[in-house]
Amino acid sequence: MTPGRRLAALIVLTGLAACSTVAPFEAAQPADDEYSVCYARIGATPQQVQQLIVPECGAGTEPRLVSQGMDLGACPLFTPIRAVFKCAAR
Numbered sequence: 001m002t003p004g005r006r007l008a009a010l011i012v013l014t015g016l017a018a019c020s021t022v023a024p025f026e027a028a029q030p031a032d033d034e035y036s037v038c039y040a041r042i043g044a045t046p047q048q049v050q051q052l053i054v055p056e057c058g059a060g061t062e063p064r065l066v067s068q069g070m071d072l073g074a075c076p077l078f079t080p081i082r083a084v085f086k087c088a089a090r
Contacts, residue, residue: 022078024049026056030074034066036084038075049083057087064088 022043053063071082
């Protein structure tokens, strides 16, 4: 492999690595009283996903899962699963 091709391969691999983060993150709210998280099963446990929503819920309430599934319209390719929560009384 020539030095130019090695450099090109390194740039491509570095770019892919940067785009492949699988940490869960809070996504856009589907409704005023709902919160969503995008995640990948290999990058987060159900408890980690739920913990992202805890600060959004007020005192005396906790996040309850409303729906969950692959949603590439709301979540990126490397974190394709969207979990939607509502805050409910304990």
